[in-house]
Amino acid sequence: MLNSDELRLFLAVMREGNMLAAARRIGVDHSTVARRMTNMERTLGARLFDRSPRGVMPTPAAFALVGHAERIESELLAAISSVEGRDRDVEGIVRLATPEACAAHLVAPHVATLRARHPRLTLELASESRAASLSKREADIAVMLNPPPKGRLVTRKLVDYRLALYGSRDYLEREGMPESRADLARHGFVSYIDDLAGFPEMIALDELLPGAQIRFRASSSAAQHAAVAAGMGLGMLHVFASAQDDRLIQILPVEMAARRSYWLVMHADLEGLPRVRAVVDFLDEVMRTLRDQL
Amino acid sequence: MLNSDELRLFLAVMREGNMLAAARRIGVDHSTVARRMTNMERTLGARLFDRSPRGVMPTPAAFALVGHAERIESELLAAISSVEGRDRDVEGIVRLATPEACAAHLVAPHVATLRARHPRLTLELASESRAASLSKREADIAVMLNPPPKGRLVTRKLVDYRLALYGSRDYLEREGMPESRADLARHGFVSYIDDLAGFPEMIALDELLPGAQIRFRASSSAAQHAAVAAGMGLGMLHVFASAQDDRLIQILPVEMAARRSYWLVMHADLEGLPRVRAVVDFLDEVMRTLRDQL
DNA sequence: TAATGGGCTTGTATATCTGCAAAGCCGGTG
DNA sequence: CACCGGCTTTGCAGATATACAAGCCCATTA
DSSP, X not given: OOOHHXXXXXXXXXXXXXXXXXXXXXXXXXXXXXXXXXXXXXXXXXXXXXXXXTEEEEOHHHHHHHHHHHHHHHHHHHHHHHHTTTTTTOOEEEEEEOOHHXXXXXXXXXXXXXXXXXXXXXXXXXXXXXXXXXXXTSOSEEEESSOOOOSSEEEEEEEEEEEEEEEEHHXXXXXXXXXXXXXXXXXXXXXXXXXXXXXXXXXXXXXXSTTOOEEEEESOHHHHHHHHHTTSOEEEEEHHHHTTOTTEEEEOTTTTEEEEEEEEEEEGGGTTOHHHHHHHHHHHHHHHHHGGGO | OOOHHHXXXXXXXXXXXXXXXXXXXXXXXXXXXXXXHHHHHHHHTSOOEEEETTEEEEOHHXXXXXXXXXXXXXXXXXXXXXXXXXXXXXXXXXXXXXXXXXXXXXXXXXXXXXXXXXXXXXXXXXXXXXXXXXXXXXXXXXXXXXXXXXXXXXXXXXXXXXXXXXXXXXXXXXXXXXXXXXXXXXSOEEEEXXXXXXXXXXXXXXXXXXXXXXXXXXXXXXXXXXHHHTTSOEEEEEHHHHTTOTTEEEEOTTTTEEEEEEEEEEEGGGTTOHHHHHHHHHHHHHHHHHGGGO
């Protein structure tokens, strides 16, 4: 079947007007050009050039083909430059700042695959991402809960995830399983320390259940997770961190659900660096793999 | 370099999720698929698939490539179908109706090349194209001086050409060479018989020199040409028919120039027929070759 | 726990393609 | 009018890619 190599030769012949010059331009023998053009004509069932000792004369079929060939040529170049050298020159250090839960449950468990693919790349994972971290150059890439006011930053959504209300098996046996939002008033809760939360968006409880009675506050989501698991009360936890935890049971999954998004943020200057792109690719891959569990 | 064959295999692997199924779909051996994907990865400098005994897992580079590959695939199919089989199944009879001058000077001199390309095709050339000829099915294709009111007709401009004022060498020696439009009033002219001209557009003289003294009228442009050549007077003739005629001299080329267009008209149903397309291609080719002389 | 089946990788003979060299064709030129 | 230069075509040997076959790995199943 027709392929782009033949079309490339074809275009060269069209542009040069003869096969010899076309062959020189592409860097193959002219007999190869002549034979492939003949093949092309046979497989297409259409004559493309009238040969003469003075060069070639394109037929109408050739003119009909040239537009397609040009589009294919440019698309092919675009394809190449979009992936060319992705895995070459990937070495050095990349510092990635992400919220704590993302670091612990999404990134860290998969760094081995990154290492396998790019042995000379060292990832530094800073599990706290205040909006400041990037502009102060504390990190090369950051995962945040909202797109920051742009400086010279490249921002795009990385993935959506869910928060849900959990309680420990023990606690719920002891205090009873809430069956409706009204029942929640009788329970104690675990939440963030308001002014120490990296992003205000983290605090989902205020939004879904304002005025809840809060028994324990922590700046760390892992600490809250541990507290809920230990029976301190109910808390809004990351689904991706809690679903496989046998000690925890999800409560009122319909009423008490919140959606959040992780955003990928980086300096525009760094976007082209192979090592930076390697980490971005890695994040994309992890998120794609885990999408269902988020 | 990357080519479309590799991209076709690549797409098949992406769609099937494994190389074995991809190979079956394309109809090559699976070892060929594996080797070509490895080649592709080496030449691109980017890993595309993580192999495992359960199939393959695309990398981010693969996802970046798939859009390009799909566009190339569809453009390639479009390219093929645009020329596929142009020269096959070209046999039978095609009747072409054109104005007299077009038939005699543009089409007829080149029919040998058409014959050479399509030995089983018979062209019938009717050198008169009233607008009626197509709708009465007197011809399959027509060349006209204006686009007719469309029925189920396909119409497009074929080429532009020029009319200019000519006189015979003898005549001009005898009567003097006109140097300005004013001089023309002293001369006699040759023109069309108004109500017998196939298209009103043919009559360029009325438009450029209304009220000219007309000594001879004919319905045929060839007859007018002969009359001018024989010294009967001046006449607006086709440049493509007169330029090589040594008996004729062009007069006031700037002032007395008119532009006309030939239009290609055919039934929409016939457009797809290989033999019809062969004739249309032939006309395009002739016009492209002669464009400078028109 | 062994058997089975799907999938990827690795050898080897064959088919295809490419480069090189020589020949043929045609128009321009001294 | 013979020569020359540029172009295409043809013949042939070496290089490249393909199909076939066998081997390996892993998950599922009896």
